[in-house]
Amino acid sequence: MEKTWNNKAWFMVLPVLVLVAFSAVIPLMTVVNYSVQDTFGNNEFFWAGTDWFLEVLESDRFWDALTRNLIFSAIILAIEIPLGIVIALNMPKKGIGVPICLVLMALPLLIPWNVVGTIWQVFGRVDIGLLGRAVASLGINYNYVQNPIDAWVTLIIMDVWHWTSLVVLLCYAGLVSIPDAYYQAAKIDGASRWSVFRYIQLPKMKRVLLIAFLLRFMDSFMIYTEPFVVTGGGPGNSTTFLSIDLVKMAIGQFDLGPAAALSIIYFLIILLLSWIFYTVMTTSDAQG
């Protein structure tokens, strides 16, 4: 669209700017404040410099949680991106099937995180849950409360169920924007189904895939509500991700200094990784 100079626009975004200032900028500055000081209450602060950062970085607890996060995100991306593409490719392009599929796909996205967690928490229970009972009746010893692998599997399945739709919808949007002539030309050129995907659909989906990849990475890396509701970080520490650890540290132990330092490190990791992914994927796009 046309760029226009319209000063009214600034008034329109002003409320958002104020909101962001209160909800993001000010809290962030507070966190920065906490991370370099020590307090024993009474609003008395002592300069702690980089002590908290060093403490966090030298703790096994941090590195273990970080490793869990990375593995979790890697698994999530490895499943959701290809699965999302496959589903999008098989969705109908026209007719009554389109709205039905779109609504079905959108449903999981409409459910709040904590509700998703609760649903699966109940769903997977061996005593009363449909899934838990069904799996148990197959003779598989499944219990996400006791077995770390079962806990992980439950979380991954839950996340896949919850978020694959997002990838599907983005890919679908990319796919429907491909003009019919491309498919016709490919038919005439005698292209195989794979060639059509490789040379027409994938290149055209690249941009939306980049967005899907970044969104899914950031979200999965920051996962909190679902493991909190379903496993509470257990069994043991097996599903204690950085976010859960952070809350334990800050709210559970009131170690505000290390928690603040961890928050900042966490924030920087996400920023850095997102930037790396973005750069790598856009430069390959430019060379493409």
Added chain:
Amino acid sequence: MLEMKNISKVVGGETHIHPTDLALERGSLNVLLGPTLSGKTSLMRLMAGLDKPASGSIHFDGADVTGLPVQKRSVAMVYQQFINYPAMTVYENIASPMRIRGADSAAIDREVRKAADLLKLAPYLDRTPLNLSGGQQQRTALARAIVKNADLVLLDEPLANLDYKLREELREELPKIFAASGAIFVYATTEPSEALLLGGNTATLSEGRITQFGRTIDVYRRPVDIVTARTFADPPLNTIGLVKAGSHFTLEGKPVLSVPAHLAAVADGPCTVAFQPHHLSFDRPNGSGDPLTVKTAISEITGSESFIHVGFADARWVMLAPGIHDIEPDATLEVFVDTRHLMAFGPDGRAVGGTA
């Protein structure tokens, strides 16, 4: 009057419009003619105030409007794509600029019906644009531009997406429709024939520069340089590099064409000689004209005329001959150049000599 003084446009270090002066009179129809990416749209956006110029100033009726945003100017624009409000009826689409202005409904009704009559949209006022043909959709967009009653109306290849015959009809109607309103009209096109049919004034553009501005037929007949001549030729202009030596243009020392009276004053030396395809013919034109032996490539027949692609030395030419000539490729032919219409350009590309 719209005056652009030393206007230029630079985007990210790349110059889209080189410093340009242009003055357009009220009530005039001005064609911007040039190939894709020659700067037509960039220039229009500057005129409209959609973009800020990198240098220079724009004046409207004497007042400096350089930094003034498009909303505060009196501008209407019609694009190549048919841009209408899809959810509104044709009536509401046409009425929209007046509604924004807050005109009373009686006035709106009067103006909308007037514009609809003018553009033959009266039977479709209750339909939505997507239920109309392409031609009708573009008529709706044009009607909206008329109703807006703007001082400056910019038409960016408005007929490019329409069928040939529809284009012919609308092209004939447009100058009439716009002549009455007293606004400044600017019409961008890639097609020389369209510029000629519209008449008015033409500015030829090439690589972000206006190469010439003047009455359309004058620019066509008397281009100031070879770039303009090439821009303003369809079929493509025939050219050849020759050396003027006294009374002849020569190629490798041999005389090729005699020098016509209007080019007699051109200094001896190398120059580019050019002529239009219809100035190459099978018959000797009115006692003048020099015979040349050419090799044929292919002939295209349009029913009443033939385009014959020929080669002379290293030059590739098109000959436009009346009648039907289905000529075999690689044949040798004798043809005549009507030297009365020859154009000559110096080594710097500027036109030299007088014109016929």
Added chain:
Amino acid sequence: MARIDLDHIRHAYGAKPKSEADYALKEVHHEWNDGGAYALLGPSGCGKTTLLNIISGLINPSEGRILFDGTDVTHLTTQQRNIAQVFQFPVIYDTMTVYDNLAFPLRNRRVPEAEVDRRVKEIIEMTGLGGWAKKTARGLTADQKQKISLGRGLVRSDVSAILFDEPLTVIDPEMKWVLRSQIKRLHKQFGFTMVYVTHDQTEALTFADKVVVMYDGQIVQIGTPAELFERPRHTFVGYFIGSPGMNVLPAEIDGARAAIGDQSIGLNFQPKIEAGAKTELGIRPEFISLGREGMPVAITKVEDIGRHKIVRARFADRLISIVVDEDGEIPAEPRVTFDPKAINIYADSWRVGEEA
């Protein structure tokens, strides 16, 4: 290469066509020669694209059969029919190099790599894409991309036919000339059966041996460019071909004379007219001569379009167009004569022949 038989083909997009009006394509029954160049010409919505898609196999006709060289291919897929098609907008695989784009149809058919290389190099040579072979196809200009699409069609030596769906829409006028004559040359060289859909009469007439004029789902005339120009079978052909189109004037026919208003024109034949038919006289603007003799006209407008002038005039209370040469003069008391050889008589819009 193949002969194409269209055997009583009809097509409706709706499921159960009830009346003739439900058919987007009314009955087509024709035989197209092997190695012929055919153009389907008509305004948008005339059914030309439907017919093209039936030939390419993208649409199955509601009724009738299509045969390639006598073999029924009606129910074969596009791949099985072994045709090539060039679309309106360039279709390129933009992650591949230009070379790989051209090689794609061959590699898909498991052609040996040495043969692929030979064919692709030939096409690159032919289309002048030499410098681009190793570059990715993205970032090329529209006409270069369209050359690749074209090249992919030509690269297979065994295709039954090459279909073009308005291939020059996005190309600048000057480049159109180059590409068009290139396609024509390739046709002469290799003798592919070619079918070319367009709404642009110049493209259709210059490209094709036989032009198929379509209107409202019907083929109104198939003929050589000259036939369409000189003897349009239907007034629509007269109007659609030629710019400006044919002058069609209501006329009373009495033996070998036609009366238009108070003017009487002698014909060189006696048209055979059924009683009660609406009769019209058709004369092309090119065949009306303007001078000091003949029937009086009142000139309303003269458009100088460079290589000739279009004169709009009132004749017997009707508006007519006359084409006058570049150097032709326009007398103060203008009169016109119609070339008797160029007069066509129409009854209910269809051309009528001589009384038996």
